[in-house]
Amino acid sequence: MDRENRVSITVIRRLPKYYRYLGDLIRKGINRISSQELSKLTGFTASQIRQDLNNFGGFGQQGYGYNVEELHSQLGKILGLDKTYNTVIAGAGNLGQAVANYKGFEEAGFKVLAMFDKNPKFIGLKIRDIEIKDVDEMEDFIKENDVEIGIITTPKESAQDIADIYIKSGIKGIWNFAPADLKVDDDVVIENVHLNESLFTLSYFLNNKQDYVRG
Amino acid sequence: MDRENRVSITVIRRLPKYYRYLGDLIRKGINRISSQELSKLTGFTASQIRQDLNNFGGFGQQGYGYNVEELHSQLGKILGLDKTYNTVIAGAGNLGQAVANYKGFEEAGFKVLAMFDKNPKFIGLKIRDIEIKDVDEMEDFIKENDVEIGIITTPKESAQDIADIYIKSGIKGIWNFAPADLKVDDDVVIENVHLNESLFTLSYFLNNKQDYVRG
DNA sequence: TAGATTGTTAATCGATTAACAATC
DNA sequence: TAGATTGTTAATCGATTAACAATC
Numbered sequence: 001m002d003r004e005n006r007v008s009i010t011v012i013r014r015l016p017k018y019y020r021y022l023g024d025l026i027r028k029g030i031n032r033i034s035s036q037e038l039s040k041l042t043g044f045t046a047s048q049i050r051q052d053l054n055n056f057g058g059f060g061q062q063g064y065g066y067n068v069e070e071l072h073s074q075l076g077k078i079l080g081l082d083k084t085y086n087t088v089i090a091g092a093g094n095l096g097q098a099v100a101n102y103k104g105f106e107e108a109g110f111k112v113l114a115m116f117d118k119n120p121k122f123i124g125l126k127i128r129d130i131e132i133k134d135v136d137e138m139e140d141f142i143k144e145n146d147v148e149i150g151i152i153t154t155p156k157e158s159a160q161d162i163a164d165i166y167i168k169s170g171i172k173g174i175w176n177f178a179p180a181d182l183k184v185d186d187d188v189v190i191e192n193v194h195l196n197e198s199l200f201t202l203s204y205f206l207n208n209k210q211d212y213v214r215g
Numbered sequence: 216m217d218r219e220n221r222v223s224i225t226v227i228r229r230l231p232k233y234y235r236y237l238g239d240l241i242r243k244g245i246n247r248i249s250s251q252e253l254s255k256l257t258g259f260t261a262s263q264i265r266q267d268l269n270n271f272g273g274f275g276q277q278g279y280g281y282n283v284e285e286l287h288s289q290l291g292k293i294l295g296l297d298k299t300y301n302t303v304i305a306g307a308g309n310l311g312q313a314v315a316n317y318k319g320f321e322e323a324g325f326k327v328l329a330m331f332d333k334n335p336k337f338i339g340l341k342i343r344d345i346e347i348k349d350v351d352e353m354e355d356f357i358k359e360n361d362v363e364i365g366i367i368t369t370p371k372e373s374a375q376d377i378a379d380i381y382i383k384s385g386i387k388g389i390w391n392f393a394p395a396d397l398k399v400d401d402d403v404v405i406e407n408v409h410l411n412e413s414l415f416t417l418s419y420f421l422n423n424k425q426d427y428v429r430g
Numbered sequence: 431t432a433g434a435t436t437g438t439t440a441a442t443c444g445a446t447t448a449a450c451a452a453t454c
Numbered sequence: 455t456a457g458a459t460t461g462t463t464a465a466t467c468g469a470t471t472a473a474c475a476a477t478c
Binding site: 035051 | 458459460461462
């Protein structure tokens with residue numbers, strides 16, 4: 001797949017939502033769904049859903065719809081959730097601990113091997129069975145343990161330094177919670193969780209909801 | 216501003232980023248910036264930046280650019296950051312504690328008055344000076360304390376119940392961290408932070424980066 | 431004034447919606 | 455078979471980019 005036919009980011013960002021609802025349906029024992037029913041669940045139009053899915057193949061069947069389990073599994077593969085990833089967390093404060101404690105990530109295949117911090121009060125502690133180590137050991141640890149994803153839950157002042165260590169260590173995917181835009185090599189993927197921006201957006205809509213309600 | 220000329224959500228979601236960079240510039244003592252320089256910082260095109268800002272007024276000056284402090288202040292007003300908000304957090308686990316501990320939110324005007332949980336092991340504890348109370352007291356507390364924003368950091372199973380209490384108590388803005396889409400009245404604004412979806416998106420791009428790099 | 435840069439219109443591009451033939 | 459629903463093309467809509475006159 002070259003640039004010409006790569007799938008747009010807006011489509012990709014809808015896939016996890018399909019995946020989540022399909023997982024819910026499996027748990028409810030439902031094994032068939034139409035684009036129209038999926039539309040009701042997700043809020044995307046049926047047309048959009050069919051378009052989105054057809055970027056990756058014809059998963060449906062005319063007159064029937066989609067097999068829930070099959071589609072869930074296909075989307076899992078597309079999203080790369082059919083394998084496991086070794087991750088580390090830099091920043092052992094509450095946010096780092098929250099991520100480390102969240103079992104949903106491990107169930108989805110994202111295993112936190114270790115956490116790192118520079119504050120001695122954290123070093124040596126354990127979150128579940130995950131040890132908090134000195135950040136000075138991070139580079140070696142990543143190289144020795146096949147770590148693919150680096151998570152950043154430090155204050156923004158340290159975020160770029162951590163990113164630099166991650167990249168030097170060979171990490172290609174960074175999940176960044178610090179409110180900063182990190183500079184990284186072209187072949188490194190960054191996904192930002194900018195909580196400030198999210199909160200400020202809420203604030204905007206709270207103050208302007210009359211313009212958007214029933215619009 | 217009616218439906219016809221309301222500003223699109225894609226524009227709104229860029230505003231916090233402008234706001235953040237302008238704050239950085241103020242701290243650096245820079246008091247003037249052109250759309251082109253702001254483009255370099257943010258990654259949006261200069262044309263887009265001028266279009267975005269002109270949705271709200273002509274903040275610039277031909278031949279000069281934008282006054283940093285003035286633009287920052289205007290964007291702050293637009294985003295509703297020129298006032299303060301009372302908030303509460305439902306869910307006193309790590310994520311709730313992380314939000315409660317994050318001083319950046321308070322500096323931006325979002326004050327956490329209390330946290331609520333149903334687990335007795337949390338009730339009575341304090342995060343900074345924020346008390347964790349029994350969720351049964353939540354409705355009364357919200358009504359008595361002018362709470363405008365409700366934050367949800369519970370597991371997904373409780374999220375809808377919490378949202379229902381929030382709405383019953385008169386809250387109009389919900390910041391939801393649970394991996395669920397909440398059903399709320401039309402006049403209630405929800406901003407979701409879906410960490411799963413973010414992580415899965417990272418996973419997709421990590422597995423398909425060859426298609427997107429240098430694209 | 432001359433140079434710079436905005437505000438704004440027009441052109442382009444991309445994403446969403448509508449429609450329907452294909453087909454299970 | 456008849457009914458249902460996909461896959462896919464065409465039409466529409468909206469967002470981004472380009473261009474330039476206005477103006478500081």
